[in-house]
Amino acid sequence: MAEAKITPRSEDYAQWYQDVIAHAELAEQAGVVKGCMVIRPHGYAIWEKMQQDLDRRFKATGHKNACFPLLIPMSFIAKEAEHVDGFAPELAIVTHAGGKELEEPYCIRPTSETIIGHFFSKWISSHRDLPMLINQWANVMRWELRTRIFLRTGEFLWQEGHTAHATHADAREEVYRMLDVYADFAREVMAMPTIRGVKTANERFAGAVETTCIEAFMQDGKALQAGTSHDLGQNFGKAFDVQFQDAEGKRDYVWQTSWGVSTRLVGALIMTHSDDDGLVLPPKMAPIHVAIVPIYRKDDERAAVLAAANKIAAELRDDGLVVEIDDREGMKPGAKYYEWERKGVPLRIEIGPRDLEAGTVMTKLRIAETDANGKPKKDVVPMEGIGVTVGRMLDDFQQALYDRALALREANTVSVDTWAEFEAVFADGASKFVWAHWDGTTETELAIKDATKATIRCIPLDGEGPAPQAGACIRTGKPSAQRVLFAKNY
Amino acid sequence: MAEAKITPRSEDYAQWYQDVIAHAELAEQAGVVKGCMVIRPHGYAIWEKMQQDLDRRFKATGHKNACFPLLIPMSFIAKEAEHVDGFAPELAIVTHAGGKELEEPYCIRPTSETIIGHFFSKWISSHRDLPMLINQWANVMRWELRTRIFLRTGEFLWQEGHTAHATHADAREEVYRMLDVYADFAREVMAMPTIRGVKTANERFAGAVETTCIEAFMQDGKALQAGTSHDLGQNFGKAFDVQFQDAEGKRDYVWQTSWGVSTRLVGALIMTHSDDDGLVLPPKMAPIHVAIVPIYRKDDERAAVLAAANKIAAELRDDGLVVEIDDREGMKPGAKYYEWERKGVPLRIEIGPRDLEAGTVMTKLRIAETDANGKPKKDVVPMEGIGVTVGRMLDDFQQALYDRALALREANTVSVDTWAEFEAVFADGASKFVWAHWDGTTETELAIKDATKATIRCIPLDGEGPAPQAGACIRTGKPSAQRVLFAKNY
Numbered sequence: 001m002a003e004a005k006i007t008p009r010s011e012d013y014a015q016w017y018q019d020v021i022a023h024a025e026l027a028e029q030a031g032v033v034k035g036c037m038v039i040r041p042h043g044y045a046i047w048e049k050m051q052q053d054l055d056r057r058f059k060a061t062g063h064k065n066a067c068f069p070l071l072i073p074m075s076f077i078a079k080e081a082e083h084v085d086g087f088a089p090e091l092a093i094v095t096h097a098g099g100k101e102l103e104e105p106y107c108i109r110p111t112s113e114t115i116i117g118h119f120f121s122k123w124i125s126s127h128r129d130l131p132m133l134i135n136q137w138a139n140v141m142r143w144e145l146r147t148r149i150f151l152r153t154g155e156f157l158w159q160e161g162h163t164a165h166a167t168h169a170d171a172r173e174e175v176y177r178m179l180d181v182y183a184d185f186a187r188e189v190m191a192m193p194t195i196r197g198v199k200t201a202n203e204r205f206a207g208a209v210e211t212t213c214i215e216a217f218m219q220d221g222k223a224l225q226a227g228t229s230h231d232l233g234q235n236f237g238k239a240f241d242v243q244f245q246d247a248e249g250k251r252d253y254v255w256q257t258s259w260g261v262s263t264r265l266v267g268a269l270i271m272t273h274s275d276d277d278g279l280v281l282p283p284k285m286a287p288i289h290v291a292i293v294p295i296y297r298k299d300d301e302r303a304a305v306l307a308a309a310n311k312i313a314a315e316l317r318d319d320g321l322v323v324e325i326d327d328r329e330g331m332k333p334g335a336k337y338y339e340w341e342r343k344g345v346p347l348r349i350e351i352g353p354r355d356l357e358a359g360t361v362m363t364k365l366r367i368a369e370t371d372a373n374g375k376p377k378k379d380v381v382p383m384e385g386i387g388v389t390v391g392r393m394l395d396d397f398q399q400a401l402y403d404r405a406l407a408l409r410e411a412n413t414v415s416v417d418t419w420a421e422f423e424a425v426f427a428d429g430a431s432k433f434v435w436a437h438w439d440g441t442t443e444t445e446l447a448i449k450d451a452t453k454a455t456i457r458c459i460p461l462d463g464e465g466p467a468p469q470a471g472a473c474i475r476t477g478k479p480s481a482q483r484v485l486f487a488k489n490y
Numbered sequence: 491m492a493e494a495k496i497t498p499r500s501e502d503y504a505q506w507y508q509d510v511i512a513h514a515e516l517a518e519q520a521g522v523v524k525g526c527m528v529i530r531p532h533g534y535a536i537w538e539k540m541q542q543d544l545d546r547r548f549k550a551t552g553h554k555n556a557c558f559p560l561l562i563p564m565s566f567i568a569k570e571a572e573h574v575d576g577f578a579p580e581l582a583i584v585t586h587a588g589g590k591e592l593e594e595p596y597c598i599r600p601t602s603e604t605i606i607g608h609f610f611s612k613w614i615s616s617h618r619d620l621p622m623l624i625n626q627w628a629n630v631m632r633w634e635l636r637t638r639i640f641l642r643t644g645e646f647l648w649q650e651g652h653t654a655h656a657t658h659a660d661a662r663e664e665v666y667r668m669l670d671v672y673a674d675f676a677r678e679v680m681a682m683p684t685i686r687g688v689k690t691a692n693e694r695f696a697g698a699v700e701t702t703c704i705e706a707f708m709q710d711g712k713a714l715q716a717g718t719s720h721d722l723g724q725n726f727g728k729a730f731d732v733q734f735q736d737a738e739g740k741r742d743y744v745w746q747t748s749w750g751v752s753t754r755l756v757g758a759l760i761m762t763h764s765d766d767d768g769l770v771l772p773p774k775m776a777p778i779h780v781a782i783v784p785i786y787r788k789d790d791e792r793a794a795v796l797a798a799a800n801k802i803a804a805e806l807r808d809d810g811l812v813v814e815i816d817d818r819e820g821m822k823p824g825a826k827y828y829e830w831e832r833k834g835v836p837l838r839i840e841i842g843p844r845d846l847e848a849g850t851v852m853t854k855l856r857i858a859e860t861d862a863n864g865k866p867k868k869d870v871v872p873m874e875g876i877g878v879t880v881g882r883m884l885d886d887f888q889q890a891l892y893d894r895a896l897a898l899r900e901a902n903t904v905s906v907d908t909w910a911e912f913e914a915v916f917a918d919g920a921s922k923f924v925w926a927h928w929d930g931t932t933e934t935e936l937a938i939k940d941a942t943k944a945t946i947r948c949i950p951l952d953g954e955g956p957a958p959q960a961g962a963c964i965r966t967g968k969p970s971a972q973r974v975l976f977a978k979n980y
Contacts, residue, residue: 032566033559033596034587038609041554041624048555064531065538069523070560070598070629070645071582076522092561092587094598097524098633099579106523108560108584108598119528134531139560139629143588155560 006342008276013220018149020270023342024279027149027266035147035154039263042343043150045287046266047157051137053189053284054159054261057181063133063161068115070139071106076114079239083113086206090142092154108141113207113232113258116162117240124164124254127246131174132164132254150267151224151490158262164242164254168233171255175231178259179212182227190265191282191402192216192272193409194226195433195465195485197458202442205258209233215457215485217409218271221431223457223487226268229259267490272405279344280366282401283394289321290390291340293333295352308383309351312361315387321394341366346397347390350378359383363390365397367404409433415466415483422474422486426452431488433457435466437480439473448475448486457485496832498766503710508639510760513832514769517639517756525637525644529753532833533640535777536756537647541627543679543774544649544751547671553623553651558605560629561596566604569729573603576696580632582644598631603697603722603748606652607730614654614744617736621664622654622744640757641714641980648752654732654744658723661745665721668749669702672717680755681772681892682706682762683899684716685923685955685975687948692932695748699723705947705975707899708761711921713947713977716758719749757980762895769834770856772891773884779811780880781830783823785842798873799841802851805877811884831856836887837880840868849873853880855887857894899923905956905973912964912976916942921978925956927970929963938965938976947975 006023007015021027026043030036039047055065071094078084091107109115116134124132141155161178165171179196186192194214204211208230216226236242237253245251273280283289292313294305306327313323324345326336333350340348350362360380368376381389413433416422425432431454438444438456449455459482462468468482496513497505511517516533520526529537545555561584568574581597599605606624614622631645651668655661669686676682684704694701698720706716726732727743735741763770773779782803784795796817803813814835816826823840830838840852850870858866871879903923906912915922921944928934928946939945949972952958958972 030559032563032605032608033561036559036561038559039557041556044556045554047557064535066531066534067529067537067647069520069526069528070631071523071526073522089589092584094582095585097582098635115522118522141560145588157557 006276006278009219016276017267017271020274020278020342021149024344026270026279029147029149033154035144037149037153037155039157042287043266046269046281046285047263049285049287050189050261050265051159054181054185055137057185058135058159058161061133061177061181062131063135063163066134066136067138068109068112068119068136070109072109072112072115074105074107076118077107079114080207080235082235083207083239087111087142090144092141092143109138110140110142111258111260112136112138112140112160112162113236113256114240117236117242117256120162120164120254120256121240121242124242124244127166127244130164130166130244130254131170133161133174134163135159135161148267148490150270151264153263156263158260161257161259163257164237165256166244166246166252166254168255171233171257172231174257175210175212175229175259178257179214179227179229182229182259182261183214186214186216186226187402189282189284190269190272191284191398191405192226192268193402193406195458195460197460197464197485199228199458200442200445200456200484202445203456205230207232207235208258209235212461213458215487216268216272217405217412217433217487218268218490219408220271221412221433221487223431223433223485223489224264224268224271225457225489226265227259227261230257232256232258264490273401274344275367278342280401281344281346283346283398286344286346287322288324288340288343288345289394290316290323290347290349291336291345292323292325292349292351293336293340294325294327295333295350301353304356305351305353308356309349312349312351312383312386316390319387319391321390337364346394349390361386363393365393367397367401416474417471419474422454423452426454426488434486435483436474436486437471437482438484439476439478439480444473444475444478453488454486455489457487457489459484496766496768499709506766507757507761510764510768510832511639514834516760516769519639523644525634527639527643527645529647532777533756536759536771536775537753539775539777540679540751540755541649544671544675545625545627547675548625548649548651551623551667551671552621553625553653556624556626557628558599558602558609558626560599562599562602562605564595564597566608567597569604570697570725572725573697573729577601577632580634582631582633599628600630600632601748601750602626602628602630602650602652603726603746604730607726607732607746610652610654610744610746611730611732614732614734617656617734620654620656620734620744621660623651623664624653625649625651638757638980640760641754643753646753648750651747651749653747654727655746656734656736656742656744658745661723661747662721664747665700665702665719665749668747669704669717669719672719672749672751673704676704676706676716677892679772679774680759680762681774681888681895682716682758683892683896685948685950687950687954687975689718689948690932690935690946690974692935693946695720697722697725698748699725702951703948705977706758706762707895707902707923707977708758708980709898710761711902711923711977713921713923713975713979714754714758714761715947715979716755717749717751720747722746722748754980763891764834765857768832770891771834771836773836773888776834776836777812778814778830778833778835779884780806780813780837780839781826781835782813782815782839782841783826783830784815784817785823785840791843794846795841795843798846799839802839802841802873802876806880809877809881811880827854836884839880851876853883855883857887857891906964907961909964912938912944913942916944916978924976925973926964926976927961927972928974929966929968929970934963934965934968943978944976945979947977947979949974
């Protein structure tokens with residue numbers, strides 16, 4: 001592994017993605033369990049950081065965590081007509097348990113609207129029980145034909161928010177509140193710009209009346225749906241008889257929402273920031289912030305250099321940073337640099353005998369500007385006050401990654417008005433973010449997909465795309481009220 | 491629910507346990523999924539506190555979290571002979587997925603030694619890869635005939651540590667390190683005393699060469715196995731061909747351990763501390779530390795009282811406490827007291843107009859000494875410096891609960907030397923902790939169980955039971971090196 005090279009993006013983007021994951025030891029295909037993955041410690045640590053930050057945001061918006069059964073009676077899935085059509089083909093089915101064939105088989109949850117609807121019907125009877133704001137961190141299973149690590153796997157980890165409200169207006173407010181939570185998290189923590197929008201009817205969650213989403217731009221020009229927030233209307237309320245009595249004594253079905261993000265966010269993070277040298281992590285997503293590589297030849301140098309490294313590490317740890325001192329013997333500094341770079345550690349500190357004399361260290365950000373000789377720039381930083389300096393460098397790096405990702409997206413976003421131009425953008429496997437007019441029909445949407453493999457990622461919310469302006473559909477020439485976002489997608 | 495009463499322990503202990511859970515809204519039987527439960531927000535918040543504290547302890551001892559597949563190929567389970575015998579009867583089997591019958595069925599993991607053994611064989615090749623110290627937070631499934639909420643459920647949540655070492659001595663050190671982590675956690679956080687010991691061959695984990703455990707005393711005199719730590723020897727290493735090369739180039743199988751605690755700890759917590767008024771939580775396990783109940787009659791009183799309540803809450807929150815101000819309208823203070831008591835909130839603060847004048851509040855611990863009139867004692871506490879006072883009260887309460895649990899266990903622990911006496915202790919459904927001599931054979935162990943329903947909970951570690959002293963087996967009169975712990979068990 002240490003000897004193998006990461007395939008450059010320009011050569012084979014899909015292989016590059018797999019190589020980045022393998023070299024950073026983030027995860028691997030399970031192999032023995034079809035379409036499933038093993039998330040290794042470095043990958044799981046990134047997911048844990050996502051969980052911690054999101055969980056804080058969910059609790060700050062009034063949600064409480066709970067845990068519902070993994071197994072769902074098959075009859076439940078069938079209760080909401082669109083839901084069963086959407087999910088039945090992907091289910092994994094338990095037919096035997098405890099040495100016997102089951103009277104009614106269970107499926108492993110592909111999502112939990114149905115079983116949670118069942119319990120909401122037991123827990124909700126009055127408007128005083130509303131809103132009910134629940135979240136679950138769980139594993140779910142969707143038996144997909146084509147899988148890709150983190151992006152689409154048979155089993156994946158996620159959170160699923162499920163809420164019930166007294167009015168449709170309350171539910172819609174919740175849908176957009178949580179969409180904003182996701183967009184804020186992506187921007188502030190993942191350094192990943194997203195576009196908030198509404199899905200077309202064709203791309204809607206099975207059972208929802210409206211699906212909203214955040215769409216992120218990947219380096220190959222494709223879009224990745226990074227989170228969804230659904231207005232379920234009263235569909236599941238009616239399917240599971242979740243009724244409440246309002247203050248006037250009138251009974252009605254609750255209005256529900258659901259919203260989720262999953263371990264596919266780890267894939268989105270990789271494809272937003274990483275480069276041909278491997279994983280790149282924004283500091284707020286990095287399980288290790290700083291790797292210190294001590295440099296020495298003789299034993300007495302070793303002791304002094306390690307003492308200084310420990311002193312610096314202690315100061316940085318006091319500031320809440322996770323620091324690794326790489327004191328492995330029998331390994332050259334260059335090999336260590338290479339390894340920490342591939343693992344995405346944002347900042348490396350090199351410290352040797354000459355640095356000790358000068359009272360400085362050498363620092364190298366994971367992505368650095370090049371110097372006059374075309375080599376990645378290293379900075380000389382005084383040991384005095386290093387905590388403040390490193391803190392500032394990491395803050396700046398976090399922001400720089402966001403700016404870089406946004407700039408790349410903007411450079412690959414076009415407004416297109418002719419079909420020829422549209423086809424050209426998506427020719428030969430290419431993709432960009434394309435703002436174009438569409439006549440609003442599923443028929444046209446599918447015709448465009450058939451012709452180009454590009455799909456409508458979303459109808460942007462106000463301010464997320466070009467200012468709404470009427471035009472003519474790129475494909476049919478029929479009237480269109482606004483441009484929508486097209487791209488190939490993961 | 492609010493009207494129903496909690497069944498007293500003396501009347502029906504099993505019903506009391508269920509009532510405590512229902513009244514505190516901790517969890518409920520799923521019903522529609524056989525033997526499974528739904529963990530409701532208040533119960534899940536307790537589990538989250540357990541997770542956070544344990545996860546910190548695991549990481550501090552060098553372990554990293556990862557995530558392995560939920561599904562395990564059936565052929566894997568069969569690779570370790572004792573393992574398959576132990577677990578096969580309890581498996582839930584997935585036979586169909588993605589609309590097709592599977593060529594090889596999967597089981598839902600009952601535990602993950604097998605699948606993790608498979609990946610260890612891919613990841614471990616050299617002594618430099620050891621020790622490998624992995625933990626997984628996961629759901630597992632064991633199809634049990636008789637289930638009891640939290641204590642024994644078809645699906646449960648747990649953590650499973652899995653480690654590989656170069657020598658048996660290293661592995662055994664790990665086994666006992668993690669047993670101590672569990673015992674420390676139980677004592678320091680759950681305020682629950684435990685006895686550390688070794689299981690008899692008959693009670694050993696299927697596939698282990700030795701199983702160690704912590705055993706806790708429940709209020710009905712029964713024992714609850716609260717955590718286990720297994721020495722797996724080279725059994726799984728051989729079954730999954732996990733070999734490494736040592737520094738001299740010699741190849742050998744790794745020595746493995748596994749260790750786990752589960753949501754059954756929530757059941758243990760309930761049965762250690764709760765009383766006929768409902769749930770009792772040690773402060774370190776309480777999702778809500780303090781409930782403030784404002785008391786007023788008129789509107790102007792309301793504003794002043796709520797302002798003071800908010801000021802106190804802010805001060806306590808600054809100290810890291812979770813505080814609820816119960817300002818619900820149309821509900822009498824007494825009903826509020828009742829509800830917070832049933833939910834196990836350690837401290838209640840009452841504040842009314844007269845308290846405002848005096849610059850004091852009334853406090854009531856969840857379990858309070860009784861005053862001269864036989865009523866639970868309330869304390870008058872000055873608002874000035876209330877953060878310090880409340881912090882001290884909660885610390886003292888944490889310690890008092892531990893002392894109380896230990897005293898109850900000691901009062902119900904006996905050393906017994908005759909069979910008649912032994913039978914008498916366990917007659918009519920009763921149980922105590924009994925130290926008695928045993929001849930070391932499975933035959934005698936089972937004969938004692940048949941006669942009394944009491945089982946050997948553990949052979950105590952040094953210092954955990956009476957000083958080792960030879961004697962005669964309670965049942966057969968044959969020689970015994972030391973007394974072992976007998977009790978009925980959950």
